[in-house]
Amino acid sequence: GAVVSQHPSRVICKSGTSVKIECRSLDFQATTMFWYRQFPKKSLMLMATSNEGSKATYEQGVEKDKFLINHASLTLSTLTVTSAHPEDSSFYICSASRAGSTDTQYFGPGTRLTVL
Amino acid sequence: KQEVTQIPAALSVPEGENLVLNCSFTDSAIYNLQWFRQDPGKGLTSLLLIQSSQREQTSGRLNASLDKSSGRSTLYIAASQPGDSATYLCAVRGRNAGNMLTFGGGTRLMVKP
Numbered sequence: 001g002a003v004v005s006q007h008p009s010r011v012i013c014k015s016g017t018s019v020k021i022e023c024r025s026l027d028f029q030a031t032t033m034f035w036y037r038q039f040p041k042k043s044l045m046l047m048a049t050s051n052e053g054s055k056a057t058y059e060q061g062v063e064k065d066k067f068l069i070n071h072a073s074l075t076l077s078t079l080t081v082t083s084a085h086p087e088d089s090s091f092y093i094c095s096a097s098r099a100g101s102t103d104t105q106y107f108g109p110g111t112r113l114t115v116l
Numbered sequence: 117k118q119e120v121t122q123i124p125a126a127l128s129v130p131e132g133e134n135l136v137l138n139c140s141f142t143d144s145a146i147y148n149l150q151w152f153r154q155d156p157g158k159g160l161t162s163l164l165l166i167q168s169s170q171r172e173q174t175s176g177r178l179n180a181s182l183d184k185s186s187g188r189s190t191l192y193i194a195a196s197q198p199g200d201s202a203t204y205l206c207a208v209r210g211r212n213a214g215n216m217l218t219f220g221g222g223t224r225l226m227v228k229p
Contacts, residue, residue, distance in 0.1 A: 006159075034216070043205060043219045044160075093159055095217075105217060107152075109159035 003027055004096050006108035013084055014116055021079045021111045023094030029074035030096035034105060035067075038091040050077050084115040118143045118210050122220035129196055130228050137191040137223045139206035144184050147209040150217070151180050151191050154203045163204075164191070196227045 003026040013019050023033055032051050036044040050056040050071035058064050066088075068080040077096075081088050091112050095105040119142045129135055139149070148167045152160040164173045164180040166189070172181040179192040189206060203224045207217040 041224070043221045044207075045219075046216060049216065091157070104150075104162070104165065107160040107162075110157075112157065 002104075002106045004030075004094065004106045004108040006092075006094055006111050008111060009109065010112045010114075012114045012116065015085055016083055018080055018082045019084055019113060021081075021092055021094075021113070023077045023079070023096065023108055025075045025096045025106070028096075028098055028106075030077075030098065031074065032097050033071055033077040034095045034097075035069060035077075035079050036093045036095070038093060038110075040091075044093060047079075081113065084113070086115045089113055089115045118208060118218045120206060120208055120218050120220035122204075122206060122223050124223060125221060126224040126226075128226040128228065131196060131198060133196050133227075134192070134194050135196055135225075137193070137204050137206075137225070139189040139191070139220050141187045141189075141208045141218075143208075143210060143212075144187050145211040146184065147211055149180075149182055149189050150207050150209070151178075151189075152205045152207065154205060154222070156203075160205065193225075196225075198227045198229050201225055201227050 005024045007022045035047045038044050047062045048056040048058045050069050052071050052074050056069035071077040091110050093110040095107045097105045121140050123138045150165045151163045154160050166173050166182040177194040182189045203222045205222045207219045
């Protein structure tokens with residue numbers, strides 16, 4: 001149990017376009033979802049935390065208007081990279097947790113975004 | 117602000133060796149510490165989770181220890197195999213940070229046949 005999926009696994013887009021990445025909890029209800037970004041050979045950096053039905057909380061330095069996060073249901077959160085540029089190319093990973101602040105985060109397989 | 121450091125950043129060993137990966141954190145007020153494995157271009161696989169009240173956890177050839185007062189954890193891998201080659205990440209959940217994890221930079225392990 002506790003499977004998290006991401007779609008798409010890979011996406012290549014042109015500069016200036018917007019890309020939406022989906023994160024789904026397949027067999028549990030996720031009250032909180034997290035979005036991370038990972039640069040090559042680097043660790044994960046938390047971008048934002050989203051709670052179902054409320055606005056996401058962004059980490060310092062992350063542009064809210066650039067990275068739009070929606071957590072409209074207990075099983076789905078989306079990250080939209082707006083007006084993507086080559087510097088947005090990265091590996092994006094989401095995680096989800098059940099209710100309770102001490103619960104485990106379950107990670108998705110990640111999405112590789114390449115902006116040409 | 118919690119900071120997590122992993123040493124070494126990269127490690128190459130011959131098959132069969134026992135090895136130790138190190139993780140240190142600056143704020144000892146934690147709920148738990150978790151070790152993950154990440155294969156190239158893939159997501160994270162949870163290996164071991166140690167609650168703040170625990171000293172160690174074991175799973176197969178893996179053993180993770182936690183010394184909260186000194187802000188350190190080690191991941192011990194016994195009898196390493198080429199299939200163990202991956203990046204190992206440690207992450208800390210702080211008591212003052214809700215459900216947020218702070219990750220270390222990772223150790224890239226290569227086990228040579």
